[in-house]
Amino acid sequence: MSDNSASLAIVDDHLIVLEGLQQLLLNAANISVAGSFTTGTAFLSFLKKHTVDIVLLDISLPDINGIELCLEIKKLSPHTIVLALSNHSERSMVLQMLQQGASGYLLKNISGEELIACIHEALDGQITFSQAVKEIMSRPSVTELKGVPRLTKREKEILQLIAEGQTTPDIAATLHLSPLTVETHRKSLLQKFEVKNVALLIRTAVEQKLL
Amino acid sequence: MSDNSASLAIVDDHLIVLEGLQQLLLNAANISVAGSFTTGTAFLSFLKKHTVDIVLLDISLPDINGIELCLEIKKLSPHTIVLALSNHSERSMVLQMLQQGASGYLLKNISGEELIACIHEALDGQITFSQAVKEIMSRPSVTELKGVPRLTKREKEILQLIAEGQTTPDIAATLHLSPLTVETHRKSLLQKFEVKNVALLIRTAVEQKLL
DNA sequence: AAAAAAATACCTGGAACCAGGTAGAAATAA
DNA sequence: TTATTTCTACCTGGTTCCAGGTATTTTTTT
Structure with a gap:
């Protein structure tokens, strides 16, 4: 100055x-x-x-x-x-x-x-x-208490596609992966978010502004 | 004045x-x-x-x-x-x-x-x-173009429970209804929102501030 | 009082979901 | 370079979802 x-x-x-x-x-x-x-x-x-x-x-x-x-x-x-x-x-x-x-x-x-x-x-x-x-x-924040999961690149990608309404076979097709692989990632998402189905998955993802 | x-x-x-x-x-x-x-x-x-x-x-x-x-x-x-x-x-x-x-x-x-x-x-x-x-x-607004569906009381109720992660049998139990009835309402929700699965249902419901 | 809408319930059958594993290859971090 | 994480892929088996109906009762609207 x-x-x-x-x-x-x-x-x-x-x-x-x-x-x-x-x-x-x-x-x-x-x-x-x-x-x-x-x-x-x-x-x-x-x-x-x-x-x-x-x-x-x-x-x-x-x-x-x-x-x-x-x-x-x-x-x-x-x-x-x-x-x-x-x-x-x-x-x-x-x-x-x-x-x-x-x-x-x-x-x-x-x-x-x-x-x-x-x-x-x-x-x-x-x-x-x-x-x-x-x-x-x-x-301490709610999200910290709940623990916002850190997602891998693939997981974010697949979360996005799930949110777009794609089914596991759909996602496998668009990403050129085996449906079994997609299922694995899908399961990781459910585990990381500690939810038991897509309804809750999408809901919490939206709440945590990941979608 | x-x-x-x-x-x-x-x-x-x-x-x-x-x-x-x-x-x-x-x-x-x-x-x-x-x-x-x-x-x-x-x-x-x-x-x-x-x-x-x-x-x-x-x-x-x-x-x-x-x-x-x-x-x-x-x-x-x-x-x-x-x-x-x-x-x-x-x-x-x-x-x-x-x-x-x-x-x-x-x-x-x-x-x-x-x-x-x-x-x-x-x-x-x-x-x-x-x-x-x-x-x-x-x-014209997006919601006007898309047409926000008008839900019945039961449908709102069931949409809420779906968003909470409850499955069809769960919902039937909490509302004292037959699972088949819940299925019917669930189908109405999918039709009214013009979506093909819960992932999209929850997503659009959140977007339209119904959840 | 008649008509329309909503809520209830049922049936079938295939597709997709979800939980519980295991496991090798590739990429990243320590 | 070793260790860890991520990505990939597979298997089994039960559960739920979803689409396509039909149908009766109750409530609401006209």
Whole structure:
């Protein structure tokens, strides 16, 4: 940063949110809003020409999803700190963003003071969450308790085809496999999900957003 | 309204959105923000003491859901115009809100001019939508094209049990029916959904939010 | 009161599912 | 390079699914 105030960018496709954030950041010391953008590509092209210390990044954007965008930002400008800003409070989302190099995750119901505090924490090199996210991350998740099974490539493939209504012989034909092989994978799926038939298989798979 | 400027209230649990909306409405003639609230109950108690011409109402609130809140508002103050403000663009949501007496439905990606225009239209007694909502409502929905089957009580019941992983004999036992009867209902379900097995049955039922 | 829809129950027979194994080859990780 | 995982394939045997009917009783609608 050129002076002692950090340059901050905002990316969100909702004008209302853009305005709201700028308003909340008006009376924040050491933070100056360098720009606000409604699309991921717009911000990326800005980032190619300017230095951005920290960016508040909405995850659901029209042109590019937040996870990929985060990756692009880090590729382009590794020193830029990314703070995810989202309505969605799923653990998996939080974890994915962190994996892509985000320094924190804020929900949009955040307060002004909290927002500013989180930005300062992030600028200090810390990982930071808004209060609601902290709570979600601290208590063990339903999916963790249940244990979301990690599926192999073939299993995902076959799960997909089952969900499309294909029978075991059908799947064998489309994948050029023996029906017996498909049966084996099918059984693995039932075991991993700890269910006893396809009805429950499809249902839990949908619930765990695997379909 | 006491003078020529309409009194407007905002209900949204996100501070950012509250700030953003107020900012966008600053340079709007004839509109004065009478108050902003983060919970439905807070607004309702305000409404008991003050006159509100129009309210921008977020559908997803922590304490009360938007549809019920809309009903309450109309019960308490029928002349107050309700404009729904939401992230969700499902047709069913829009229709439900209109049914509860809302005068319009806006998505949060709305622009400042559009917002003000919509408010003025609503104050003139019209039903108003933001551009994105207009588009969604104008094109025939997927569910309309596919035709969501209307299920009988028994069928819904049995669909539910199938989704819980029960087999035909199981269901027969829990409902004190002959397995053959259950089979008949099961077949009706497959026919009505135009699918050939449970995998697709569950999947489409979930997609159509029947489960 | 008549007609339509829903719920009940039955029959047959083939296809697919599901549980319980075993086992070798290929790819990946330690 | 060894160990582990994944993918492949097979066998048996009982259970359930699914398609194609028919048919009576009860409920709802007209």
